[in-house]
Amino acid sequence: MTKALKTTRRTLLKGAGAGGLLAASPLLGRFASAQSAAPIKIGFQQHSTGIGAAYGRWYGRTTEAALKMINDAGGINGRPVEIIAEDDGTDPKRGAEVVEKFSNQHGCDVAYGTLFSHVVIGSAPAAGEQKIPYFVVSEGHHVASGALNRYTLQPGITDVKSQVQAMAPYVSENLGKKVTMIFPDFAFGHDHRDFFTAAIEAQGGEVLEHIAVPPSETSFTKYFPKIPRETEVLYHVMVGPAVLTFVKELGEFFGPSSPAIFGFIDSLEAVDLASPGLEFLEGTYFWEGNPRYAQADQTEYDKAYRAAVGVDENGASVSDPSDVSTYAHMFGCWETLHIIKAGMEAADYQGPDDRQKLIEAVEAMTDMPESMEHPQGPKLFNGKTHQVFGVQYISRVENGRLVKVHTTSIDDTLYPDEVDYTTQSF
Amino acid sequence: MEFGPHLMLAILEGAVGASVLALTALGLSLVFGVMRVVNVAHGEFFMLGAVVAWFVANSIAGHPAIGFLAALAIAPLIAGAVAMLVDRLILKNVAYDPEATIVGTIGVLYILQQSALMIYGPEARPVEPPFSHRIALPWVEWGENGLAFFYPWGLSITSYKLFVIVAAIAILLAFWLVMSRTRLGLIMRATQMDRETALAFGIPVQRVYSIVFGFGAALAALAAVLIVPIQQAHYLMGHDPLLLSFIVVIIGGLGSVRGTIVAALLIGMSDGIISVFLSPTLSKIIATLLVALVLVFRPQGLFGKKMA
Numbered sequence: 244m245t246k247a248l249k250t251t252r253r254t255l256l257k258g259a260g261a262g263g264l265l266a267a268s269p270l271l272g273r274f275a276s277a278q279s280a281a282p283i284k285i286g287f288q289q290h291s292t293g294i295g296a297a298y299g300r301w302y303g304r305t306t307e308a309a310l311k312m313i314n315d316a317g318g319i320n321g322r323p324v325e326i327i328a329e330d331d332g333t334d335p336k337r338g339a340e341v342v343e344k345f346s347n348q349h350g351c352d353v354a355y356g357t358l359f360s361h362v363v364i365g366s367a368p369a370a371g372e373q374k375i376p377y378f379v380v381s382e383g384h385h386v387a388s389g390a391l392n393r394y395t396l397q398p399g400i401t402d403v404k405s406q407v408q409a410m411a412p413y414v415s416e417n418l419g420k421k422v423t424m425i426f427p428d429f430a431f432g433h434d435h436r437d438f439f440t441a442a443i444e445a446q447g448g449e450v451l452e453h454i455a456v457p458p459s460e461t462s463f464t465k466y467f468p469k470i471p472r473e474t475e476v477l478y479h480v481m482v483g484p485a486v487l488t489f490v491k492e493l494g495e496f497f498g499p500s501s502p503a504i505f506g507f508i509d510s511l512e513a514v515d516l517a518s519p520g521l522e523f524l525e526g527t528y529f530w531e532g533n534p535r536y537a538q539a540d541q542t543e544y545d546k547a548y549r550a551a552v553g554v555d556e557n558g559a560s561v562s563d564p565s566d567v568s569t570y571a572h573m574f575g576c577w578e579t580l581h582i583i584k585a586g587m588e589a590a591d592y593q594g595p596d597d598r599q600k601l602i603e604a605v606e607a608m609t610d611m612p613e614s615m616e617h618p619q620g621p622k623l624f625n626g627k628t629h630q631v632f633g634v635q636y637i638s639r640v641e642n643g644r645l646v647k648v649h650t651t652s653i654d655d656t657l658y659p660d661e662v663d664y665t666t667q668s669f
Numbered sequence: 670m671e672f673g674p675h676l677m678l679a680i681l682e683g684a685v686g687a688s689v690l691a692l693t694a695l696g697l698s699l700v701f702g703v704m705r706v707v708n709v710a711h712g713e714f715f716m717l718g719a720v721v722a723w724f725v726a727n728s729i730a731g732h733p734a735i736g737f738l739a740a741l742a743i744a745p746l747i748a749g750a751v752a753m754l755v756d757r758l759i760l761k762n763v764a765y766d767p768e769a770t771i772v773g774t775i776g777v778l779y780i781l782q783q784s785a786l787m788i789y790g791p792e793a794r795p796v797e798p799p800f801s802h803r804i805a806l807p808w809v810e811w812g813e814n815g816l817a818f819f820y821p822w823g824l825s826i827t828s829y830k831l832f833v834i835v836a837a838i839a840i841l842l843a844f845w846l847v848m849s850r851t852r853l854g855l856i857m858r859a860t861q862m863d864r865e866t867a868l869a870f871g872i873p874v875q876r877v878y879s880i881v882f883g884f885g886a887a888l889a890a891l892a893a894v895l896i897v898p899i900q901q902a903h904y905l906m907g908h909d910p911l912l913l914s915f916i917v918v919i920i921g922g923l924g925s926v927r928g929t930i931v932a933a934l935l936i937g938m939s940d941g942i943i944s945v946f947l948s949p950t951l952s953k954i955i956a957t958l959l960v961a962l963v964l965v966f967r968p969q970g971l972f973g974k975k976m977a
Contacts, residue, residue, distance in 0.1 A: 293905075296791030457949065461900045461909070465682050465945040468675050472822060484793030484903045495803050496823050519797055 335365025419475025683941020718890025922973020
């Protein structure tokens with residue numbers, strides 16, 4: 244009491260603070276009991292700008308569609324789901340900041356949605372520090388290679404190593420054994436370089452030349468003279484805003500006398516196959532994560548998934564036929580969100596305290612049959628390496644459309660484990 | 670690829686790069702020469718030209734050549750108008766103080782870039798070339814029957830790329846005529862030589878500044894319209910031209926038209942040749958090293974006049 248008589252501004256503030264705490268504590272209790280009705284927040288690390296912008300746009304649309312489906316079906320554990328999107332500028336440094344923001348500022352339950360491998364590699368340590376589960380949709384081999392941490396998982400899209408390993412037999416049997424590779428000069432491209440070279444050598448083929456192109460490059464003709472004359476197959480994979488220029492200049496360079504061409508559809512994601520200058524692609528082959536054009540044997544799941552995201556049978560937006568999707572990759576967002584839902588339900592996820600339970604629940608997953616949740620095809624999840632495996636597609640350009648000519652099995656894509664994340668502590 | 674055809678391809682690629690670079694750098698050099706303003710936003714006027722070209726080309730139906738020609742006329746006008754506005758609103762208000770204009774144009778850089786992002790979006794979009802045919806180029810070889818022509822694998826250029834080179838030369842000639850044979854050029858040169866005396870002789874220096882700043886931006890935009898059928902318009906595309914223009918202008922001598930063109934040829938061609946034979950990164954390293962050497966041994970640039 245005597246102290247209270249000597250009131251200074253400072254003590255008044257202290258008192259007010261204490262009073263505020265007291266007043267807040269019943270509120271805290273009330274919030275805890277009401278938490279089950281609060282939305283589950285999923286932080287979406289989106290490449291809205293920068294070199295990944297075309298992917299970011301379609302990852303966004305797919306995410307919205309999956310979110311709608313999940314919320315229409317009652318959300319997760321009876322709670323609505325909310326997506327909090329933050330632009331990372333397709334930049335590793337900003338990516339890490341975005342992950343921290345999800346955890347500290349937005350109070351997200353999990354982070355999700357990153358595609359570009361350098362951003363994943365830049366952001367994963369932040370996810371580990373913040374102890375926030377980080378579900379990436381990236382294709383990079385860095386998750387399964389053991390380079391990241393227990394908080395980083397890739398359950399919705401297969402990795403480059405398994406993709407190229409499954410392509411090599413087809414390439415060497417049908418197209419040729421002497422290959423020249425052109426790839427972007429960063430982690431994702433290096434995965435292609437390392438694993439395809441090994442895979443084609445295992446098939447008795449060889450890579451004559453590796454041509455690395457910076458992903459921000461805008462002019463490509465200068466790289467092409469390095470393609471050796473005896474090349475039988477040109478293997479190309481490119482990303483970034485200039486992919487159309489890349490493919491066009493490739494056609495201009497070769498003219499009528501080109502080797503067989505096998506590309507990853509990344510080189511033409513979000514690009515209309517009917518663009519002027521791409522006629523030379525007729526008869527060439529592409530890896531597709533998911534066939535862009537609706538195929539003759541289209542499943543009901545693909546049909547419903549297309550309709551939900553707003554993609555027509557040519558792989559473009561239903562509202563704008565010139566707005567071509569990143570169809571070979573964006574299914575990963577749809578599937579990953581459904582895995583987050585399944586994992587949270589299996590773990591009876593209530594809040595950030597249950598994050599470890601969520602990771603353990605996802606690690607326990609194995610078979611994922613083809614379904615509305617997995618419209619791209621059946622999958623097999625490896626809880627030890629945090630990486631999913633699935634079928635791959637090879638398409639041929641026929642009359643300006645990509646027509647599926649080969650589907651690999653999941654077995655074609657498997658390789659020995661390189662890490663066991665489940666032995667790492669949280 | 671054999672050495673001969675390889676070199677020829679490198680030279681052709683280098684020539685396309687050099688022509689566009691010469692136009693862009695000339696704009697930067699002109700602005701510095703007359704106004705003593707280092708325009709950091711120059712690359713964004715380049716980008717603006719490309720983006721406007723896309724809008725124009727896409728809003729005009731019919732043959733791609735019509736849209737392209739319209740873009741060639743409209744994009745430099747719009748970029749020039751925006752630049753004149755920048756001059757009136759910003760540069761004039763900081764009294765063309767060298768430091769303040771650098772900071773001011775950095776601000777303009779971000780305003781233009783982010784406005785393009787908001788209005789045009791983050792995509793790279795192509796403008797269809799008015800014409801584009803692949804021209805396979807022959808090469809001579811001493812064969813069994815004496816000298817014989819043959820068409821080496823990969824040695825080709827498109828008719829549009831040739832057009833870019835020719836167009837750039839035509840624009841450079843027109844620029845030279847304007848500067849040396851017209852009253853406008855005379856006034857610009859007078860302002861460049863001595864601002865106070867020009868003012869005393871009744872030259873409206875303020876208006877000349879506006880025109881020069883707009884003219885510089887229009888040159889960058891014109892270069893961008895020429896390149897956009899090859900490279901696509903993108904909101905971040907202004908970065909490289911800005912960097913290369915600075916390199917060119919520093920090597921050639923700030924404010925020297927002749928030096929700018931020679932340096933653009935040097936940098937553009939060496940960029941083409943080195944990046945074809947060795948690596949594109951190495952060509953950037955060499956260009957930057959050249960800048961450092963010029964700054965150390967000839968700070969006024971190859972053709973620049975020593976400042977008093």
